Amino acid sequence: MFSLEMSKEQKMIKDEVAKLVKNIVTENAADMEEKREIPPDAVQKAWELGASVSMVPEKMGGFGLEDSPITTAIILEELAYGDLSFAVLATLPSLIISPLINMGTESQKSKYLPLFCEEKFNPCTLAINEPHFGFEPENLKTVVEEKNGSYQLNGSKCFVPMAAQASHILVAASLEGTGNLFIIAKDNPGMKISELEENTGLRSLPTYEITFENCEIPFEDRLGETSGCDYEMFLQKTRIGMSAIGTGVSRASFEFAMNYSKDRQQFGEPIVHRQSVAFMIAEMGYEVEAMRLMTWKAASRLEAGKDAKREAYLAKLYAGEQTMKVVDYGVQLLGGHGYTKEYPVERYYRNGRGIGIIEGLATV
Amino acid sequence: MISLELTEELKQSRTNMHNLARDLFRPIARKYDIEEHTYPKELDILRPPKPKKDSSEAEKKPVEVKEVKKDKKPAGPKYDNLIGVLSVEELCWGDLGLMLTFPGMGLGNAAISAVGTPEQKIKFGSRWAAMAITEPEAGSDSAAVQTTAVLDGDEWVINGEKIFVTSADRSEIVVVWANIEPSAGKAGIKSFIVEKGTPGFKLEHLEHKLGIRASDTGTFVLKDCRVPRENLLGSAEVKKKQSFAGVMQTFDNTRPTVAAMALGVARAAMEFTKEKIEESGMQLDYANSGYNMSSIHKEFYRMESNLEAMRLLIWQAASMADAGIRNSLQASMCKAKAGKAGTEIVQKCCEILGPLGYTYKNLAEKWMRDVKITDIFEGTGQIQHLIVARQLMKLSSKDLK
Numbered sequence: 001m002f003s004l005e006m007s008k009e010q011k012m013i014k015d016e017v018a019k020l021v022k023n024i025v026t027e028n029a030a031d032m033e034e035k036r037e038i039p040p041d042a043v044q045k046a047w048e049l050g051a052s053v054s055m056v057p058e059k060m061g062g063f064g065l066e067d068s069p070i071t072t073a074i075i076l077e078e079l080a081y082g083d084l085s086f087a088v089l090a091t092l093p094s095l096i097i098s099p100l101i102n103m104g105t106e107s108q109k110s111k112y113l114p115l116f117c118e119e120k121f122n123p124c125t126l127a128i129n130e131p132h133f134g135f136e137p138e139n140l141k142t143v144v145e146e147k148n149g150s151y152q153l154n155g156s157k158c159f160v161p162m163a164a165q166a167s168h169i170l171v172a173a174s175l176e177g178t179g180n181l182f183i184i185a186k187d188n189p190g191m192k193i194s195e196l197e198e199n200t201g202l203r204s205l206p207t208y209e210i211t212f213e214n215c216e217i218p219f220e221d222r223l224g225e226t227s228g229c230d231y232e233m234f235l236q237k238t239r240i241g242m243s244a245i246g247t248g249v250s251r252a253s254f255e256f257a258m259n260y261s262k263d264r265q266q267f268g269e270p271i272v273h274r275q276s277v278a279f280m281i282a283e284m285g286y287e288v289e290a291m292r293l294m295t296w297k298a299a300s301r302l303e304a305g306k307d308a309k310r311e312a313y314l315a316k317l318y319a320g321e322q323t324m325k326v327v328d329y330g331v332q333l334l335g336g337h338g339y340t341k342e343y344p345v346e347r348y349y350r351n352g353r354g355i356g357i358i359e360g361l362a363t364v
Numbered sequence: 365m366i367s368l369e370l371t372e373e374l375k376q377s378r379t380n381m382h383n384l385a386r387d388l389f390r391p392i393a394r395k396y397d398i399e400e401h402t403y404p405k406e407l408d409i410l411r412p413p414k415p416k417k418d419s420s421e422a423e424k425k426p427v428e429v430k431e432v433k434k435d436k437k438p439a440g441p442k443y444d445n446l447i448g449v450l451s452v453e454e455l456c457w458g459d460l461g462l463m464l465t466f467p468g469m470g471l472g473n474a475a476i477s478a479v480g481t482p483e484q485k486i487k488f489g490s491r492w493a494a495m496a497i498t499e500p501e502a503g504s505d506s507a508a509v510q511t512t513a514v515l516d517g518d519e520w521v522i523n524g525e526k527i528f529v530t531s532a533d534r535s536e537i538v539v540v541w542a543n544i545e546p547s548a549g550k551a552g553i554k555s556f557i558v559e560k561g562t563p564g565f566k567l568e569h570l571e572h573k574l575g576i577r578a579s580d581t582g583t584f585v586l587k588d589c590r591v592p593r594e595n596l597l598g599s600a601e602v603k604k605k606q607s608f609a610g611v612m613q614t615f616d617n618t619r620p621t622v623a624a625m626a627l628g629v630a631r632a633a634m635e636f637t638k639e640k641i642e643e644s645g646m647q648l649d650y651a652n653s654g655y656n657m658s659s660i661h662k663e664f665y666r667m668e669s670n671l672e673a674m675r676l677l678i679w680q681a682a683s684m685a686d687a688g689i690r691n692s693l694q695a696s697m698c699k700a701k702a703g704k705a706g707t708e709i710v711q712k713c714c715e716i717l718g719p720l721g722y723t724y725k726n727l728a729e730k731w732m733r734d735v736k737i738t739d740i741f742e743g744t745g746q747i748q749h750l751i752v753a754r755q756l757m758k759l760s761s762k763d764l765k
Binding site: 003290 | 365366367368369370371374441443446650651652653655656665668669670672673674676677679680683684687694697698700701746748749750752753754756757759763764765
């Protein structure tokens with residue numbers, strides 16, 4: 001079956017998320033950045049849509065629905081179209097829920113899932129990025145060793161959303177040279193959370209650097225326990241998620257700059273009557289489409305039960321490059337105005353830079 | 365429901381085309397690049413069988429590449445356009461020039477099948493028909509054609525010059541665009557079937573080109589060339605507004621096809637480049653990040669992601685056409701992207717290949733010359749960007765020139 005048409009259900013979900021974004025995010029994104037906070041009731045509203053818990057079994061607090069990577073991509077694009085920070089925060093618990101569902105043991109699932117699937121949004125998060133030159137998610141410098149009857153974790157992480165508020169953090173670390181995920185509770189004495197980070201983008205989302213010094217982790221908190229997890233599959237999902245988010249951020253910049261260029265008058269006519277401007281808009285337009293299609297292609301493979309290593313890799317690479325190009329054009333088309341905080345393209349530019357850099361966000 | 369996985373039927377038709385491209389086109393690709401203007405007689409096996417006179421079979425003769433497949437398929441989703449672009453990608457992976465000179469499948473055949481009367485389809489449908497639109501002063505601005513056709517008794521008298529006609533020499537008939545009422549502007553533009561051998565219809569010369577040399581491209585001069593009244597394609601009525609727009613709309617269907625040509629050539633170049641990279645011991649396994657890969661890896665992955673972007677934009681346009689959804693925007697988007705990215709990819713492959721990308725010993729340099737045409741014909745890249753921008757912003761051609 002080959003089709004690019006959304007199912008009725010997917011259309012409904014898309015509209016629902018788009019409505020939420022329009023009502024509570026679009027207008028407030030600048031203000032949220034200023035205050036460096038996303039209002040808890042906005043997050044709660046997104047949480048109530050249930051995207052993060054939809055595939056959790058009912059007895060553990062979810063809806064017991066099937067996992068659809070494509071629906072996930074649709075949701076993430078819509079959320080990120082509103083605001084990158086909001087998209088990450090609204091789906092934050094899924095960064096731990098999704099790996100647990102797919103790769104956790106039964107006892108891990110029944111122990112943790114109910115905690116993360118309550119009616120009220122409960123921040124729990126993921127730590128994968130590392131604050132050093134040459135960071136690669138496949139080759140982590142955060143290392144776990146077996147010592148004295150438990151695991152010991154050493155290293156540091158950055159861009160950890162809501163680390164200070166989260167009850168649990170899923171940490172990616174290397175064990176005997178391979179990627180693994182570990183669940184760490186907030187009160188673990190071996191973990192130190194630093195001050196709030198200052199980054200160029202993601203500014204309404206509180207993110208933190210954390211360090212681990214001989215941080216002890218019980219054996220049963222290694223995801224998948226003795227057999228570990230499918231870290232490669234985990235990376236595929238995060239890459240597809242980031243591509244979807246890149247598509248959303250790009251679309252926001254594209255649409256804003258296009259509408260602005262239609263209104264903005266210079267030399268007695270809208271600037272878009274100039275080919276040099278119109279061609280940039282055309283390029284933004286088809287690159288947004290291409291990013292979305294590549295995201296869907298990779299998601300479609302996962303949905304068909306196939307491996308998506310190549311497709312996820314290419315989608316993320318493409319989204320990283322093209323998002324930066326599109327958000328750059330967005331600022332350029334608004335000229336001096338695009339350089340000020342008066343217009344959102346300035347924020348899209350800063351947020352867009354993150355797509356090619358940040359790994360491991362978004363695995364609803 | 366969204367799914368970008370090809371069905372078995374689609375995969376099968378792609379495989380069939382791939383085998384044809386591999387076995388028939390590839391082995392003779394270089395030969396006809398060198399022997400420009402020589403007809404590739406090996407392609408004769410592709411000629412549709414000549415219809416017996418007074419047989420009605422001529423009517424359902426396949427006239428376009430996209431209709432080559434002959435399945436009696438049951439009801440279900442229609443994939444005609446998707447099969448079309450998949451086939452073109454494969455054939456052009458074999459050789460773009462040879463695909464363009466696929467016997468009996470000229471652009472003129474597509475026009476006859478789209479707007480011809482039943483009589484015209486019977487009489488001309490099975491004959492190789494070229495299309496003559498472009499003139500020295502009318503390139504992208506096809507509304508500016510200066511060739512005229514004047515009715516004199518039962519005949520049209522055509523005068524003018526047509527350039528860049530694909531299959532000018534090999535075709536049997538030519539569909540010529542001419543204006544029957546120049547004062548009405550582009551609304552007066554009509555197309556006429558002109559048979560080879562008609563007095564006053566002269567093939568003046570064949571071009572020597574950068575690439576696609578296996579396909580002959582020529583100039584016709586029409587001097588008081590008289591064709592029967594019934595050779596006018598479609599209606600002779602001059603409608604003030606829509607008729608030209610209608611003509612241009614038929615290009616919605618051909619743009620994804622041209623984009624698929626760029627895709628096929630670019631993929632051929634990438635596969636060859638990949639082979640050489642891997643022979644040298646480098647692995648392309650989608651596992652590395654930018655910190656531990658060579659610039660060759662990085663360039664290759666970038667090209668591959670662009671190739672994938674081209675392909676999916678093409679599939680999107682084709683799939684919309686199959687679903688009966690208007691796809692003017694997506695058709696131009698895929699052509700704009702594919703012409704540009706396809707050309708850049710093959711240029712870069714040659715750079716990576718180094719001396720292997722400059723020699724006649726393999727086909728890479730030829731692909732670099734061939735692919736360039738895809739950003740030029742059926743609307744240059746610039747025209748495509750213009751159309752995309754107009755459509756996105758709902759601007760007229762007066763607003764956005």
